Amino acid sequence: MKLIVGLGNPGVKYEKTRHNFGWRVVEQIREQLKLSDWHSEKKFRSLICQANLNRQKFILAKPETFMNNSGPAVKKIANYYRIPTEEILVVHDDIDLPLGQIKIQQSRGAAGHKGVQSIINHLGSKDFIRMRMGIEPAQAENIETEKFVLGKFTDQEEEIVQAAIQKAAHLIRAAL
Numbered sequence: 001m002k003l004i005v006g007l008g009n010p011g012v013k014y015e016k017t018r019h020n021f022g023w024r025v026v027e028q029i030r031e032q033l034k035l036s037d038w039h040s041e042k043k044f045r046s047l048i049c050q051a052n053l054n055r056q057k058f059i060l061a062k063p064e065t066f067m068n069n070s071g072p073a074v075k076k077i078a079n080y081y082r083i084p085t086e087e088i089l090v091v092h093d094d095i096d097l098p099l100g101q102i103k104i105q106q107s108r109g110a111a112g113h114k115g116v117q118s119i120i121n122h123l124g125s126k127d128f129i130r131m132r133m134g135i136e137p138a139q140a141e142n143i144e145t146e147k148f149v150l151g152k153f154t155d156q157e158e159e160i161v162q163a164a165i166q167k168a169a170h171l172i173r174a175a176l
Contacts, residue, residue, distance in 0.1 A: 002058040007092040007115045010064040019149040021133040022091035054076040054176045068114040071122030088128040097134030100160040
């Protein structure tokens with residue numbers, strides 16, 4: 001079994017923010033595969049959706065713990081289903097990559113991403129796979145990082161974001 005986690009923040013206020021890029025990717029996978037709706041699992045503090053694709057069982061998860069505290073939810077799901085760390089894919093925004101660029105890595109540090117650091121801390125390992133979704137601004141903006149990542153994409157950026165979401169969902173489905 002594999003666990004695919006999209007990082008983000010719960011609530012309408014955060015729906016289309018840069019920090020919710022991961023949530024949007026796993027939602028796209030759910031929609032493309034026509035899977036059942038999300039259901040809230042209180043014991044995991046997450047929305048989850050279980051499925052099979054090509055005889056591969058997997059869980060899509062959206063922790064509802066807020067970005068910087070994603071680790072406890074990921075650990076609870078992984079422990080409950082006995083999913084090895086190497087079978088976990090975490091999809092998240094990355095301010096160090098150009099908007100729309102996707103980079104896949106494994107066994108890397110958090111590089112300043114507090115949600116990823118929370119997962120590393122709680123799993124006690126960095127051996128999971130990371131799909132980094134670029135959100136770097138096109139030009140240097142004089143805005144603090146927290147405000148930037150909690151801001152929404154412009155209409156022009158949203159076109160790039162939609163293409164990246166489609167590509168990321170395709171890559172994950174192909175890997176399954």
